[in-house]
Amino acid sequence: MSADVVSYQPVPGSKKDDAILVVDGVRRAFGGLVAVNVDHVEVPRNKITALIGPNGAGKTTFFNLLTGFDSPDHGTSVFNGQRLDGLAAHKVARLGMVRTFQLTKALSRMSVIENMRLGAANQKGENIFRGLFSPLWRAQEAEITARAEELLARFNLAHMRDELAGGLSGGQRKLLEMARALMVEPEMVMLDEPMAGVNPALKQSLLEHIKGLRNEGRTVLFVEHDMDMVREISDWIIVMAEGVVIAEGTSDDIGSNQAVIDAYLGAHHDSDLGGE
Amino acid sequence: MKWDLILSNSFYTAISANAVAYILVASGLNVHFGYTGLLNFGQAGFAAIGAYSLSIPISRYDWPWPLAVLMVIVSSVILALLLGIPTLRLRADYLAIVTIAVAEIIRLFMNSVRFTWLTGGNDGLQGFTRFMENINPFPDDGITLWAQKVDGYRLWLLVTGWILVALVSTGIWALMRSPWGRVLKSIREDEDAARSLGKNIFAYKMQSLIIGGFVGALGGMWLVLDKQSSQPQDFSTTFTFFAYTIIILGGIARAKGPVIGTMIFLFVIQFVDITLQQATRTTPTDPTPLLPEWIVDENNFSQVRFIVAGLALAILVIVRPQGIFGDKREQAFDVR
Numbered sequence: 001m002s003a004d005v006v007s008y009q010p011v012p013g014s015k016k017d018d019a020i021l022v023v024d025g026v027r028r029a030f031g032g033l034v035a036v037n038v039d040h041v042e043v044p045r046n047k048i049t050a051l052i053g054p055n056g057a058g059k060t061t062f063f064n065l066l067t068g069f070d071s072p073d074h075g076t077s078v079f080n081g082q083r084l085d086g087l088a089a090h091k092v093a094r095l096g097m098v099r100t101f102q103l104t105k106a107l108s109r110m111s112v113i114e115n116m117r118l119g120a121a122n123q124k125g126e127n128i129f130r131g132l133f134s135p136l137w138r139a140q141e142a143e144i145t146a147r148a149e150e151l152l153a154r155f156n157l158a159h160m161r162d163e164l165a166g167g168l169s170g171g172q173r174k175l176l177e178m179a180r181a182l183m184v185e186p187e188m189v190m191l192d193e194p195m196a197g198v199n200p201a202l203k204q205s206l207l208e209h210i211k212g213l214r215n216e217g218r219t220v221l222f223v224e225h226d227m228d229m230v231r232e233i234s235d236w237i238i239v240m241a242e243g244v245v246i247a248e249g250t251s252d253d254i255g256s257n258q259a260v261i262d263a264y265l266g267a268h269h270d271s272d273l274g275g276e
Numbered sequence: 277m278k279w280d281l282i283l284s285n286s287f288y289t290a291i292s293a294n295a296v297a298y299i300l301v302a303s304g305l306n307v308h309f310g311y312t313g314l315l316n317f318g319q320a321g322f323a324a325i326g327a328y329s330l331s332i333p334i335s336r337y338d339w340p341w342p343l344a345v346l347m348v349i350v351s352s353v354i355l356a357l358l359l360g361i362p363t364l365r366l367r368a369d370y371l372a373i374v375t376i377a378v379a380e381i382i383r384l385f386m387n388s389v390r391f392t393w394l395t396g397g398n399d400g401l402q403g404f405t406r407f408m409e410n411i412n413p414f415p416d417d418g419i420t421l422w423a424q425k426v427d428g429y430r431l432w433l434l435v436t437g438w439i440l441v442a443l444v445s446t447g448i449w450a451l452m453r454s455p456w457g458r459v460l461k462s463i464r465e466d467e468d469a470a471r472s473l474g475k476n477i478f479a480y481k482m483q484s485l486i487i488g489g490f491v492g493a494l495g496g497m498w499l500v501l502d503k504q505s506s507q508p509q510d511f512s513t514t515f516t517f518f519a520y521t522i523i524i525l526g527g528i529a530r531a532k533g534p535v536i537g538t539m540i541f542l543f544v545i546q547f548v549d550i551t552l553q554q555a556t557r558t559t560p561t562d563p564t565p566l567l568p569e570w571i572v573d574e575n576n577f578s579q580v581r582f583i584v585a586g587l588a589l590a591i592l593v594i595v596r597p598q599g600i601f602g603d604k605r606e607q608a609f610d611v612r
Binding site: 069105117 | 450451455457458461473476487605
């Protein structure tokens, strides 16, 4: 279970004493369909927060809005005191919020170690003029490689170091993507369905890796459908349905929340989802 | 059949100043398509810009040649910016459409009667190569390579051209093994992944477009230096597709791919061409050609070289899909 006891109000939009991410009035519509309409949400620092909800609830769209892969029609999101809305995706990543994808994006025709190296931020050799002269980036490259190898070992991928990433299994790709995200040294890691398509044996080790992120002082926000997993590792759960946050709380709070049960069972049409 | 002539001429074609031009144009395309995954179907446009940025200032305005070369650099960068700014934020197909259109616009402009005062129209421009002739250290009658005579000017272009190829290829090789090149490759593989890791995709694509376009412009410059005439028909879309053929032959995203690809491509085409030329030739003393006229005669053999080249490419793609230098392992994941 959770490392710390959390005692926030289990209501949608509840205040956290140390929120790393604060979202206000974020709305995104595709034509007539309002995919996301989040009034107020705070994500607690150095905790594992799960974002759950039935299919089509707008979780991934919400993820895209936060990470700059899509921009909201209006609304603000503040990460560590800095505005995120309207920022390009790469700038969000540089601020320390790095995401993974529901469908893994391993860079197939590059080796595993090159995938890892790519993740490192502030590389001198990524400038075209300095790139031309290897003495200018050799030393940094060696540091990056050492860090990448450490992470590969931690994620049990060391033996795949020089293989092309396209040759990895589905589960290994999930691991690689997570390890690669860590190369950026993010403060907050956003995982979009980290368990999708992963076999049960690997699931357990993935869970440990996610807990490890929190133990290192990072914040995790993840989208997941596997409720067992959500219950096992999350400190806090945010529930979305039809683009709206309908509930927040610990797994105990959520399990007994009528709005959540209704949302999952599809009986919410005539109930008040703003739900107090 | 004079095999020594056929072979020496084919070998010479594969290393000539004309081959240098193809290598440079293909190398630029390799940066775009091979390393970055940019679908540039208008590489001939960059080559045309390189050719005319050299020939117009010198022929029409008597600029000193270093200024004209500077013009080649400036105009290729401007063309890259014009192509890239509206399209690089969009999906890959948009760049393909825009580049093919712009390359045709450039060619039609160079060909137009209205602008003949500037571009020379269909006849093109001549007389801009004097600076290369003036600094040519080789004697005018040149040398004989095996059975192939090479004049001094062409030899000079060949030597300087290969120095240029060495510089450009080494530069591209050095860039592509650097972290900068790694970002380009990651864009080719999945640009969202690169973006999620904090890379400014647009800036890198733009840089790739500029570098590859500039190298392509150098190729166009060498092409017209060799022909001593810049003409619009040399820069049709076919030129772009030859460049694609070359990089696929040599192996995509390999530094030496364009070099080897060009040599094979031009050798095969030239070899087929002059072999057929000899085999269909009739002289007053010998009125029956080697090949019976109902198969191919001296009026239509020149089309056959492209049929044979196409066949050779088709066979290569079946037997060795990764190209001469490609990595077989990469083929397995080539489906996206």
